[in-house]
Amino acid sequence: MGDAIQSSDIFKTDAYVNGKWQPSRTRFDVTNPATGEILAAVADLSRDDVKVAIDAAAAALPNWSKRTAKQRGDILRAWADLMLAESDRLAQLLTLEMGKPLAEAKTEIAYGASFIHWFAEEARRVYGDIIPGHQVDKRILVLKQPIGVAASITPWNFPNAMIARKVAPALAAGCTFVARPSELTPLSALAMAELGARAGIPAGVFNVVTSLDAAGVGKEFCENPIVRKLSFTGSTRVGQILMAQAAPQIKKLSLELGGNAPFIVFDDADIDAAVDGTIIAKFRNAGQTCVCANRIYAQSGIYDEYVAKLTARVAQLRVGEGLGEGVEIGPMITDAALKKVRQHLDDAVEKGATVTTGGKPAAQGGLFFQPTVLSGATAEMRLAAEETFGPVAPVFRFDTEEEVIAMANDTEFGLASYFYARDMARIIRVMEALESGMVGINTGLISTAEAPFGGIKSSGLGREGSRYGIDEYLEMKYACLSI
Ligand code: ADP
Numbered sequence: 001m002g003d004a005i006q007s008s009d010i011f012k013t014d015a016y017v018n019g020k021w022q023p024s025r026t027r028f029d030v031t032n033p034a035t036g037e038i039l040a041a042v043a044d045l046s047r048d049d050v051k052v053a054i055d056a057a058a059a060a061l062p063n064w065s066k067r068t069a070k071q072r073g074d075i076l077r078a079w080a081d082l083m084l085a086e087s088d089r090l091a092q093l094l095t096l097e098m099g100k101p102l103a104e105a106k107t108e109i110a111y112g113a114s115f116i117h118w119f120a121e122e123a124r125r126v127y128g129d130i131i132p133g134h135q136v137d138k139r140i141l142v143l144k145q146p147i148g149v150a151a152s153i154t155p156w157n158f159p160n161a162m163i164a165r166k167v168a169p170a171l172a173a174g175c176t177f178v179a180r181p182s183e184l185t186p187l188s189a190l191a192m193a194e195l196g197a198r199a200g201i202p203a204g205v206f207n208v209v210t211s212l213d214a215a216g217v218g219k220e221f222c223e224n225p226i227v228r229k230l231s232f233t234g235s236t237r238v239g240q241i242l243m244a245q246a247a248p249q250i251k252k253l254s255l256e257l258g259g260n261a262p263f264i265v266f267d268d269a270d271i272d273a274a275v276d277g278t279i280i281a282k283f284r285n286a287g288q289t290c291v292c293a294n295r296i297y298a299q300s301g302i303y304d305e306y307v308a309k310l311t312a313r314v315a316q317l318r319v320g321e322g323l324g325e326g327v328e329i330g331p332m333i334t335d336a337a338l339k340k341v342r343q344h345l346d347d348a349v350e351k352g353a354t355v356t357t358g359g360k361p362a363a364q365g366g367l368f369f370q371p372t373v374l375s376g377a378t379a380e381m382r383l384a385a386e387e388t389f390g391p392v393a394p395v396f397r398f399d400t401e402e403e404v405i406a407m408a409n410d411t412e413f414g415l416a417s418y419f420y421a422r423d424m425a426r427i428i429r430v431m432e433a434l435e436s437g438m439v440g441i442n443t444g445l446i447s448t449a450e451a452p453f454g455g456i457k458s459s460g461l462g463r464e465g466s467r468y469g470i471d472e473y474l475e476m477k478y479a480c481l482s483i
Contacts, residue, residue: 005089005092005093005096006039006040008089009194010086010089010090010093010191010194010195011040011093011187011191012187012190012191012193012194013027013040013041013042013043013187013190014042014043014190015042015043015045015049015053015190015207015208015209015210015211016190016193016194016197016206016207016208017049017052017053017056017207017208017209018052018053018056018059018060018203018204018207019197019202019203019204020203022043022045022049023043024043024044024045024046024049026044027041027042027043027044028041028042028044028183028210028212029041029042030042030097030184030185030186030187032096032097032099033098033099033330033331033332033333033334033366033367034099034321034322034323034330034331034364034366034367034368035321035366036366039096039097039187040187042186042187042190042210043210044210044211044212044213045209045210045211045217046211046213046216047213047216047217047219047220049209049211050178050180050209050211050216050217050220050221051220051224053178053207053209054149054151054178054220054221054224054226054227055226056203056204056207057149057176057177057178057204057205057207057226058148058149058176058226059204060176060202060203060204060205061146061148061149061175061176063202064171064174064175064176064202064205065145065146065174065175065176066174067174069123069124069126069172069174070123070124072120072123072171072172072174073119073120073121073123073124073172074120075171075199075200075201076116076117076119076120076123076168076171076172076199077116077117077120078199078200079116079195079196079199079201080113080114080116080117080120081113081199082195082198082199083109083112083113083116083160083192083195084109084110084113086191086195087106087109087110087113088106089191090105090109090160090188090191091105091106091108091109092105092323093187093188093191094108094109094159094160094185094188095322095323095330096187096322096323097159097184097185097186097187097188098156098157098159098184098185098188098322098330098333099286099322099330099331099332099333099367100285100286100322100330101322101327101328101329101330102322102323102327104284104285104322105322108158108160108161109160111161111164111447111449112158112160112161112163112164112165112192113164114448114449115161115164115165115168115169115449115464115465116164116167116168117449118168118449118450118465119168119169119171119172119469119470120168120172122169122172122467122469122470123172123173123470125467126144126173126470126474127144128141128142128143128144129141129142130142133480137482137483138480138481138482138483139480139481139483140478140479140480140481141478141479141480141481142476142477142478142479143476143477143479144471144474144475144476144477145174145474145475145477146173146174146175146473146474146475147173147175147228147229147252147473147474147475148175148176148226148227148228148229149175149176149177149178149226149227149228149229150166150170150175150176150177150178150227150228150229150230150231150473151177151178151179151180151221151227151229151230151231152166152167152177152178152179152180152230152231152232152233153180153214153217153218153221153230153231153232153233153234153238153242154166154179154180154181154182154189154232154233154234155182155233155234156182156184156185156333157285157288157289157290157333158285158289159181159182159185159186159187159188159189160188160189160192162233163179163181163188163189163192164192165453165464165465165469166179166231166233166254166464167179167206169464169469169470169472169473170229170231170473171201171205171206172470172473173470173473173474175229175473176204176205176206177205177206177207178207178209178221178227179206179207179208179209180208180209180210180211180214180217180221181208181210183210183211183212183214184333184334186208186210189208189210190208190210192208193206193207193208215241218238218241218242218245219245221242222242222245222246222249222251223245223248223249225249227251228251228252229251229252229253229254229472229473230242230246230251230252230253230254231253231254231256231462231472232253232254232255232256232257233255233256233257233290234256234257235257235258236257236258236412236413236458236459239255239257239460242255243255252472253461253462254454254460254461254462254463254464254472255460255461255462256290256415256453256454256455256459256460256462256464257290257413257415257455257458257459257460258290258387258413258415258458258459259290259291259292259294259387259413259414259415259416259455259459260294260295260385260386260387260411260412260413260415261281261291261292261293261294261295261413261415261416261417261418261436262293262294262295262296262297262404262407262408262411262417262418262419262434263277263278263281263282263293263295263296263297263417263418263419263444264296264297264298264398264404264408264417264418264419264420264421264430265278265296265297265298265299265302265306265419265420266299266302266401266419266420266421266423266426267299267300267301267302268421268422268423268426269302269420269421269422269442270420270422270442271302271305271306271309272309273420273442274306274420275306275309275310275313276444277418277420277440277442277443277444277445278293278296278310278393278444279313279314279317279444280444280445281293281418281440281444281445282296282391282393282444283314283317283328283329283371283391283393284445285330286329286330286331286332286369286371286390286391287341287388287389287390287391287392288332288333288337288389288390290387290415290416290459291415291416291438291446291447292387292389293393293418293444294383294387294388295377295383295384295394295396295407295408296377296393296394296395296396297395297396297397297398297404297407297408298395298396298397298398299397299398299399299404300397300398300399303395303397306395307356307373307375307395310373310393310395311356311357311373314357314358314371314372314373314393315357315358317329317371317391319362319363319364319368319370319371320364320368321364329362329368329371329391330368331364331366331367331368332367332368332369332390333367334367335367337367337389337390338367338369338390340388340389340390341369341388341389341390341391341392342369343382344381344382344383344386344388344390344392345359345372345374345383345392347381347382347383348374348377348381348382348383348394349374351378351380351381352376352378353374353375353376353377353378353381353394354374354375354376355372355373355374356373356374356375357370357371357372357373358370358371358372358373358391358392359372359374369390369391370391371391371393372391372392372393373393373395374392374393374394374395375395376395376397377394377395377396378396379396379407379410381394384396385411387413401426401429401430405430405433405434408434408435409433409434409435411457412457412458413455413457413458413459414435414436414437414455414456414457414458414459415436415437415438415454415455415459415460416436416437416438416439416440416446416455417434417436417438417439417440418439418440418441418443418444418446419434419439419440419441419442420441420442421441421442427441435456435457436455436456436459437452437453437454437455437456437459437460437463438451438453438454438455447465448465449465449466450465450466451465451466452464452465452466452468452469453465453466453469
């Protein structure tokens, strides 16, 4: 199956700059995390090459931003339609370079395309205001204009959708764009560029700069005054670096950073539904999403029942290569990721947690790890404070609502949180008290193009998706008109 993809016309290994495929003197390998097999040698652009891409985006800006919103939207729609038409091959490519199960890869392609469709429509709804004047001869006009050239840095865990969520609102707003995909998963981004070209995105409007030099490209995006906006998804550590680097130019940033999501199951919850929700919120992408449940809190009255039911379900999850039939848990992305999972697990067991299922490297070896449930988790364990980013579900016990809210909020992060309960007054109290940008109530899956995705506290700045998402790529201008 891999060979067929490698000879297909969406398999691109050069960078995409100013409407052309750009080779480079040096290249870097992209490997399949399930097998260690090298999939491609991709162009490794230098910081100077990235400058050229930024210049191309600047040159393309006047024409693109002056088109009507409908013209831009039509191209975006055609792009998303092509992605859906090619979703089988895009999903295979994504699974090969990233490892997630093919079914999840297909869902990601549909999810990415849904943002492009959404912002194709939102392009036409960038409304301004006319405000009654403060003096009889004054009228106050508010207009929204594209911010200019925008850039993105994205991680490996959603190689398609993380880019789609950023480029779609940018292009809809009239911005042009330079994307730097993760060095671990550039092939999905390059395939998107190919389909974008087919859909009619003009040269220079969407550029993909593949490079091993993440820090150098990050500096260029921050220091080059042509770039007016940088949107980053990744760790809080790198988000802090970028924010500091962007400070001298007061550059606009969107930051979607780490999370440490609590998942709370109250005594009055539907336990079976809560177990279903946990499987999605914890084990999707083998636990490698920023909104993954990291700390599961179960109330004393249902603790044993919940742990038993969760354990039974998790024990049945099928581990394997993402392209395999019925596989639910793929490999970890890298050795470092696997090592962190093992360290968190060992630390928890040392401090008194009990493994109820899993807990070991999976039979497949390599980067595969068994989906794991831990009972008896406590606040002293590393996994209470840090994102594990793997298939380990630690269950903490709590007695009262006040206690669990305090525990849930006892973190520098505030991206997603989840809880299961039936009592309506409790649902409202807890929804309001949780310190996070997003709350899933009786559901473990909250991401959708219609809703504002983003975090508070150290989880970031700005929102992606919804009618608010396009504002990240617009500047508001107020004009005072004297008549
Ligand atoms: P993760 O742990 O999810 O990989 P990172 O923040 O390390 O999160 O990586 C997210 C993205 O940021 C990746 O594309 C990575 O290459 C890139 N990156 C890493 N270090 C830097 C840096 N110093 N400046 C800019 N981008 C960086």
